[in-house]
Amino acid sequence: MDPTLVGQGLLSGFLFGGVYSLMAVGLTLIFGVMRVVNFAHGDMMVWGMYLAWLLSVRAGIDPYVGFVGCAAVLFMLGLVIQRGLVERIVDAPHEMQILLMLGVALVLENAALVAFGPDPARVRSPLSQGTVWIGPLFVDVARLLTFGLAMILTAALWLFLARTDLGRSMRAAADNPYGARVIGTDVRRVYAAAFGVGAACVGAAGALVSPILPFQPASGLGLSVTSFNIVIIGGMGSLPGAFAGGILVSVAESMGAVFLSPSMKELVSFGLLIAILLFRPAGLFGRTAA
Amino acid sequence: MSLLEVSGLRKHFGGLLAVNGLDLAMAEGEMLGLIGPNGAGKTTVFNLLSGFLVPDDGDIRFAGRRLAGLKPHEICRLGLARTFQIVRPFPQLSVLDNVKIATLARHPAMPAALEAARAVVERVGLGPRARDLAGGLTLADRKRLELARALGTEPSLLLLDEVMAGLNATEIDAMVRLVGAINAGGVSVLLIEHNMRAVMSLSHRIVVLSFGEKIASGTPREVAADRRVIEAYLGEEYVHPAQA
Amino acid sequence: MKLFLLLAVAALAVLPWIVGSYLVTVMIFIFFYAYLGQAWNIVGGYAGQLSAGHAAFVGIGGYASALLSMRLGVSPWIGMWIGGVLAAALGAVIGYLGFRFGLRGFYFVLLTVAFAEICRVIALNVDAVGGALGLYITFTGNPRQFQFQDNRAYYYVALVLMLAATALVRALEQRRFGAYLTAIRQDESACEALGVDTLRVKMLAMVLSSFLTGVGGTFYAFYLFSLQPNAVFGIPLSVEIVIRPIVGGAGTVMGPILGSFILSPLAEISRTYFAQGGWTGAHLIVYGLLLIAVVLFLPQGAYPALRRLARRGA
Numbered sequence: 001m002d003p004t005l006v007g008q009g010l011l012s013g014f015l016f017g018g019v020y021s022l023m024a025v026g027l028t029l030i031f032g033v034m035r036v037v038n039f040a041h042g043d044m045m046v047w048g049m050y051l052a053w054l055l056s057v058r059a060g061i062d063p064y065v066g067f068v069g070c071a072a073v074l075f076m077l078g079l080v081i082q083r084g085l086v087e088r089i090v091d092a093p094h095e096m097q098i099l100l101m102l103g104v105a106l107v108l109e110n111a112a113l114v115a116f117g118p119d120p121a122r123v124r125s126p127l128s129q130g131t132v133w134i135g136p137l138f139v140d141v142a143r144l145l146t147f148g149l150a151m152i153l154t155a156a157l158w159l160f161l162a163r164t165d166l167g168r169s170m171r172a173a174a175d176n177p178y179g180a181r182v183i184g185t186d187v188r189r190v191y192a193a194a195f196g197v198g199a200a201c202v203g204a205a206g207a208l209v210s211p212i213l214p215f216q217p218a219s220g221l222g223l224s225v226t227s228f229n230i231v232i233i234g235g236m237g238s239l240p241g242a243f244a245g246g247i248l249v250s251v252a253e254s255m256g257a258v259f260l261s262p263s264m265k266e267l268v269s270f271g272l273l274i275a276i277l278l279f280r281p282a283g284l285f286g287r288t289a290a
Numbered sequence: 291m292s293l294l295e296v297s298g299l300r301k302h303f304g305g306l307l308a309v310n311g312l313d314l315a316m317a318e319g320e321m322l323g324l325i326g327p328n329g330a331g332k333t334t335v336f337n338l339l340s341g342f343l344v345p346d347d348g349d350i351r352f353a354g355r356r357l358a359g360l361k362p363h364e365i366c367r368l369g370l371a372r373t374f375q376i377v378r379p380f381p382q383l384s385v386l387d388n389v390k391i392a393t394l395a396r397h398p399a400m401p402a403a404l405e406a407a408r409a410v411v412e413r414v415g416l417g418p419r420a421r422d423l424a425g426g427l428t429l430a431d432r433k434r435l436e437l438a439r440a441l442g443t444e445p446s447l448l449l450l451d452e453v454m455a456g457l458n459a460t461e462i463d464a465m466v467r468l469v470g471a472i473n474a475g476g477v478s479v480l481l482i483e484h485n486m487r488a489v490m491s492l493s494h495r496i497v498v499l500s501f502g503e504k505i506a507s508g509t510p511r512e513v514a515a516d517r518r519v520i521e522a523y524l525g526e527e528y529v530h531p532a533q534a
Numbered sequence: 535m536k537l538f539l540l541l542a543v544a545a546l547a548v549l550p551w552i553v554g555s556y557l558v559t560v561m562i563f564i565f566f567y568a569y570l571g572q573a574w575n576i577v578g579g580y581a582g583q584l585s586a587g588h589a590a591f592v593g594i595g596g597y598a599s600a601l602l603s604m605r606l607g608v609s610p611w612i613g614m615w616i617g618g619v620l621a622a623a624l625g626a627v628i629g630y631l632g633f634r635f636g637l638r639g640f641y642f643v644l645l646t647v648a649f650a651e652i653c654r655v656i657a658l659n660v661d662a663v664g665g666a667l668g669l670y671i672t673f674t675g676n677p678r679q680f681q682f683q684d685n686r687a688y689y690y691v692a693l694v695l696m697l698a699a700t701a702l703v704r705a706l707e708q709r710r711f712g713a714y715l716t717a718i719r720q721d722e723s724a725c726e727a728l729g730v731d732t733l734r735v736k737m738l739a740m741v742l743s744s745f746l747t748g749v750g751g752t753f754y755a756f757y758l759f760s761l762q763p764n765a766v767f768g769i770p771l772s773v774e775i776v777i778r779p780i781v782g783g784a785g786t787v788m789g790p791i792l793g794s795f796i797l798s799p800l801a802e803i804s805r806t807y808f809a810q811g812g813w814t815g816a817h818l819i820v821y822g823l824l825l826i827a828v829v830l831f832l833p834q835g836a837y838p839a840l841r842r843l844a845r846r847g848a
Contacts, residue, residue, distance in 0.1 A: 037640045088830060094639035095584045099780060100829040102586075106773070106822025114808070114819070221769050225651065228644050266655050270648045277645055278635050340727065366729035378724040380717050391717045394710045395729035403710070443729050 004136050005258055011134070013254025014247060015143045018150035019209050021246030023223070024230040025154055025239055026201030032174040032237030033194035036086055037094075039101035042223030043108035044199050048074055048206025049123075049215045050116055056123045056210075063123050064145055067207035074203025075196040082195035087188065105220060112217040120214040146208045153204055154243060157197070161239070170194050174237060202227075229273045235286025244285065248272075292351075293318045293447055293478050294339075299348035301334055308334045310502040312348070316447070321469075321479045323493035323510070325486075327523050331502040332482045333375055336449050339480075340372040341365040353446065367395065371445035375452045375482075377436040381425030385416050385435055388424050392442030407442060414438040414468060430461040437468070447478045454485045462488060486524070490514065498523065546693060550686040558685050564798040565692035566753060571778040571790030572699040573746035578776065579784030580703075580712065581739040582719030583632070584639070587646030589771035590653045591621035591744045595751025596761050597657065600669050603679060610680035614752035621748025622741045624649065629740030633733050647769070654767035668762040671755065680756040688757055695753065696791065699746060704787045715739060716785065747775075770818070777821055781828050783835030792837045800824070 023045060030038050038044075048070045055066035081104060089097055130141035161167035173180040173190045181187050209215075226249070234245025249269050256268030276283060296314035300307075309331045316322050324332050337343040339350060341362040350357040352370055360368075380388050386407055393406040411420050414434045419427065424435060433453055440448055450469065454462050466488050473479050473492075483489040489496065490510040498506040498513060500522040506513050513519055550558050574588050598620050599613030608616075628649050632642045658666050675683040682688055706712040714735045717725050722732050755761055765771065782793025804817035832839050 085826065085830070092829075092833070095582070096829050096833055098584060098586075098640060098643055099825055102773070103822040103825030103829065106818050106825065108822075110817075110819040110822065225644075225647060225769075229648075232641070232644065261659065263659055264655060267652060270652050270655075273648050274631070274645070277637060277641060277648075278631060281635070281637065281641065342723070342726075361731075362723075362726040363729050363731045366727060372727055374724070374727070378721050380720045380724065382720060383717065387713070391713060391725065391730070392728045394713060398710050400709060400713075439724075439728060 006255075008137050009254040009258040010251060011137050011139060012143065013251035015139065015147040016212075016254070017247035017250030018147035018154075019205050019246075020226070020230055020250045021243045022150045022154055022205040022208070023202050023227050024234065024242035024246045025157060026198040026205070027227045028231045028234070028237055028239060028242040029157075029170070029201070030195055030198035031231070032239075033170050034086070034090065034173075034191050035177075036090065036097055036195075037101065037228075038195075038198065039098060039224055040081075040105040040108055041198075041202055041227045042225070043105045043112070043220035044074055044077065045202045045206040045209075045223050046112055046215060046217060046220045047077070047108060048203035049210040050112055050121070051203070052207035052210040053116075053121055053123050056125070062125050063207050063210050064125060064149065067149065067204045070207040071200040071204040074206075075200035077203075078196040078199025079192050081199075082192045086195060087191065090191070105224065109217050109220040112220070116217065118216060118218070120216045122214045123210040125211040140212070142211050146212060149208055150205065153201070157201065158239070160197075166190070166193055170197075226269065229269050232281075232283055233272055233276045235283025238283065238285040241283050241285030245283070248284075292316065293320070293353060294480070295349075295351040296339070297349045299335070299338060299350065300346045301331075301338055301343060302346060308502050309338065309345075312499075312502070312504055314497060314504070316478060316480065318446075319473070319476065319478055321473045321481065321492055321494050323489040323496040324480060324482045324499060325484070325489055325496060325513075325523065326499035326505075329501075330499040332499055333451055334502075335499070336372055336451055336480075336482065339365075339449060340370060366443055366445075369444070369446040370449070371440040371443045371447070372449035373436045373440050373451050373453060375455070377429075377432045379424035379427070379432055379435050379439075382423065384421050384423055385427070385431075385438075386411055386420040388435055389438050389442045392439040395443050410438050410442045414441070415464070429456050430458075430465075433457065433465070434468070437472075441472065441477075445477060447480065448472065449480045449482075451482045452484065453481075454483055454488050466492060543697065547690075550689050555685055558689050560798060560802060562685070562689050562692045562757070564794045565689070565696040566750070566757075567774060567778055567798060568791045568794035569692065569695040569699050569753075570747060570750050570775045571782075571794060572696065572703055573743050573750065574775050575703060575743075575779045575784060575790050576706070576715075576746075577629075577736075577739040577743040579779050579786070579789065580707075580715040580719065581736055582715075582785070583736065583740070584643050584776075585646040585743075586643050586769070586772050586776060587628075587648075587650030588744075588747055588775045589767050589769070590624060590646075590650035591747035592751040592754055592771060592775075593650075593653055593657065593761070593763070593767040594621045594624060595748030596755035596766055597663060597669065597751070598748075599680075599752040600671055600755045600761055601663065604669070604671065609678055610752050610756055611678070614680070614749050617752050618745045618748040621751065622745035624653075625740045625744025626737065628744075629737045633736045633740075647772075650767055650769070650772060654763050657763035657767055664761070664763075666763070668760060668766075669755075671759045671761075673759060680752065691753065695750065700787060700791065702746075707787060711735065711738070719785065773818075773821065777825060779835075781824060781836060783837030783839075786835065786837050789835050789837045792840075793835070796836065797821075797824075 027038055027041050030036060051070040051073055052063040052066050055061040055069060056063055085100060089100055131138050132141055161171055169185050169190045173185060173187060230245040230249045231242055233249060234241030252268045252272060253265040256265035292315050294316040296312060299309055299312040301309040326332055338345050341360050352368060355368060357365055389407040389410050390403050393403040397403040397406050411417055414437055416431060416434050416438060419431060437453060454465055457465060462485060470492055493510055496510055496513045497504055498519050505522060506516045506519045577583050578585050595617030598617035599610045602608035602613040603610050628646060632645050637645055657663055675681050714730050718732050718735060725732050778793035778797050779790040781796060783789030800820055801817050804820045808817050
C-alpha cells in the first residue's frame with residue numbers, strides 16, 4: 001500500500017472532519033439541551049447547501065462568505081420548527097419524537113426536490129480551483145478553507161456556550177433540566193435557541209461543504225445517519241465528543257475508501273457505530289450514567 | 291427449614307456502601323418488618339433479593355436455592371415476588387388485565403389466567419374497579435393493584451416496599467388488614483415500612499437497618515425498646531403500644 | 535363487526551372481476567404494504583420496538599429467493615421460506631444485540647438503520663449478487679416459478695398474505711404472547727418483576743416479524759421482477775413499511791390495513807400530481823406532513839380514533 005495514498009487519505013479525511021464535527025456539534029447540542037433527536041438534521045444541511053448555491057448563482061456571493069447567511073436562515077428555520085412542532089412533543093415518548101422529526105425530514109427533503117430538482121448540484125467558488133502542496137501530499141484550497149472556517153465556527157460556539165448567559169443557560173438545561181427550571185431559566189427560550197443554534201451549525205456546515213462535494217435532495221437522510229453515527233460514537237450530548245467523533249469518523253471513512261473501496265467507506269463508520277453501541281453506548285466522551 | 295437465608299450481603303455504588311454485610315433469615319409463614327431511616331439500604335436489599343441488582347458479595351438462598359445470577363423473572367417464577375416503592379401499573383390496561391399479566395406466569399392459557407386474575411382482584415377489594423384503566427386509579431387503589439399483581443404470581447414470599455406510603459389513616463387500616471390476611475393465608479411477607487403502627491402491629495419480627503448495616507433485630511417490642519434503634523431512627527417519642 | 539369484515543373480504547375477493555387493471559394494481563400494493571406493515575406491527579407496534587430498518591428483511595428475502603431461483607433453479611415457492619429464515623436470522627442478530635445490550639428508543643432505531651444500510655452497501659458492491667445493477671428476473675409467467683400472466687393472480691396472493699398476517703396477529707393478540715408484548719411496551723421492568731422473560735418475548739417478536747417480512751421479499755422480487763439495492767434495502771422502503779401502521783394505528787390489528795388503505799391511494803394521487811409537475815418522488819412530502827399531523831393530533835393512529843368515535847356514536 002502506497003504510503004502517500006494513505007497519507008493523502010488521512011489528510012483529506014482529517015480536513016473533511018472539520019465539517020463532520022460542525023454538523024455533529026449542532027446535533028449533539030440539540031440533543032444535550034432538549035433530549036430531542038433531530039432526524040431532520042441531514043436535510044437541514046442539504047438546505048444549507050442549496051441556500052449557498054442560491055446565493056452563489058443568484059447573487060454571486062461566494063459560499064465562503066455566504067455561509068453566514070445560510071446559518072442565519074437555518075437558525076430561523078430551527079426556531080420555527082422548534083416553536084411550532086418540537087415544543088409540543090418534548091415530553092412525549094421517544095418514538096413519537098423520532099416520527100415527528102422523520103416527518104419534518106421528509107417534508108424538507110421533498111420540498112428541496114420540488115424547488116431544486118433531483119439532479120446533483122455543485123457550487124462554484126473561485127477558491128475551489130487551487131491546490132496547495134504539503135510535502136508529497138496535496139490539498140485543495142477549498143478543503144483547507146472549509147476546515148479552517150469550520151474550526152472557527154466551532155470555537156465561536158464553544159465561546160458562546162462558555163461565556164454568554166444564554167450559552168450557560170443552555171449548558172445548565174443540558175445538565176439538569178429540572179434544576180434549570182427551578183432557578184428560573186426560561187426553558188422555552190433556551191430550547192428554541194438551542195434548536196436554532198444547532199440548525200445554524202448544520203446550515204453553515206452545508207454551505208461550507210457545497211463547493212467541495214456535489215449534493216442533491218436525496219443526500220439528506222444519509223447525512224442524518226452519518227450525524228447520528230458521529231454523535232453516538234462521540235457521546236450523545238457531549239460537545240468534545242461530537243468534535244472528536246467528527247474527525248475520527250471522517251478519517252475512518254477515508255481509510256475505508258483507501259483500503260476497501262470508496263463505496264464501502266460507510267461500512268467502516270457503521271462498524272464503528274455498532275461496536276460503540278454494544279460496548280460503550282455512552283460513546284467515547286459520554287458519561288456512563290444516563 | 292428457613293424460607294429465606296441471606297448472609298454477608300454487600301453492595302456498593304461507586305463510593306457508597308449501600309448494604310454492608312447483611313445477615314437475615316425468614317421462616318415460612320413469617321411476617322418480617324424491615325425498618326430504618328431513609329437511605330438505609332432497604333430498597334437496595336429488595337432489589338438484590340429480587341434480582342434487579344447484582345450483589346458484590348454474599349449469599350441469598352430462597353427455598354434452598356441460591357439466587358445469585360438469576361434474572362428477576364426467574365426469581366419471580368421461583369416464588370419470590372416484589373412490589374415497587376413507586377408503583378408501576380400498566381397505565382393503558384385495565385385493573386383486571388394488569389393482574390392478568392401476573393397470573394399468566396402460572397396459567398399460560400388465557401381463560402385460566404383471567405379467572406385467577408378475577409379472584410385476586412376480588413381478594414384485594416378492587417372488584418368494582420376491575421374494568422377501570424389503571425392509569426386513572428387513586429393512589430390507594432394503585433397500591434392495591436401493585437399488591438394484587440405481585441399476589442397474582444402466587445408467591446411464597448412477598449416483598450412489599452412501603453405499601454402504606456401516601457395513604458390516609460382509613461386506607462392504612464384497610465391495607466393492614468389486607469396484608470395480615472395475605473400472611474394468614476400462608477404467604478410469607480417481608481415488609482419495608484415507615485408507618486410504625488402498621489409495621490409493629492403486623493410483624494412477627496423486625497430487622498432494623500441503618501447505613502446499610504443491621505443494628506437490631508427481634509420482636510417489635512424488643513426493637514422499640516432498643517437504645518440504638520431509638521437513637522438511629524425511632525426517636526424518644528415513639529412508644530410501642532405494649533409499653534404504654 | 536364480524537359480519538362487516540366477512541362482507542368486506544367477500545367484496546375484495548370479487549373486486550378484480552369488476553374493476554380495471556390499474557385499480558387491481560393499486561389494490562395489490564395496498565395489500566402488500568399492509569402485509570409488510572402487519573409484519574412490522576408485531577415488533578414495532580405491539581412490542582413497541584421501533585425498527586426503521588425492516589427493508590433489510592425484504593431485501594434479504596427477495597435476494598435469497600431470486601438468487602436461488604436464478605442460479606440454482608429452486609422454485610420461489612420454496613425459496614420464500616428460505617428467504618424468510620435468512621431474514622429471521624438477521625432479525626435474531628439485530629434483536630439480540632439490541633435487547634441484550636439494552637438499546638432502547640433512538641439507539642435501537644439507529645441499530646436497525648445501521649444494519650439495513652450495511653446490507654445495502656454490501657449488495658451494491660458485491661458483483662456476485664448483482665452489484666449496483668441489481669438482479670433482473672426473466673419473465674416466464676410460470677406459476678411454478680411464482681410468476682403469473684394475470685395481474686389478478688398476484689392480487690389474490692397479496693390478499694391472502696395480508697389476511698393471513700392479520701389473522702396471525704389477531705391470534706397472537708388473544709394469547710399470552712400478545713398480552714406480554716403489550717405490557718412490555720408499557721413497562722418492561724414491571725414485567726420482569728411479574729415473571730415475564732422480556733428478552734425472550736422481544737426476541738420472538740423480532741424473529742417472527744423479520745421472518746414474515748422476509749417472506750414478503752419474495753413477493754416483491756417476483757412481482758416487480760427486479761431488485762435494486764437502493765430500492766429494496768433503502769430507507770425509503772423502510773419508511774413505506776413503517777408509515778402505514780403508524781398512521782393506521784400501531785399495536786392494533788386493523789391499524790396496518792387501515793393505514794395502507796389511507797396511504798396508498800394518497801400516495802398514488804400525490805404521485806400523479808407531482809409527476810405532472812415533473813417532480814418524481816415528491817409525494818413523500820405528503821408522507822411527511824401526514825406523519826407530523828399524526829404525531830401531533832392522533833398519536834395512537836387512525837384506527838383507535840375511529841373506534842372512539844364509533845363508541846361515542848353508538
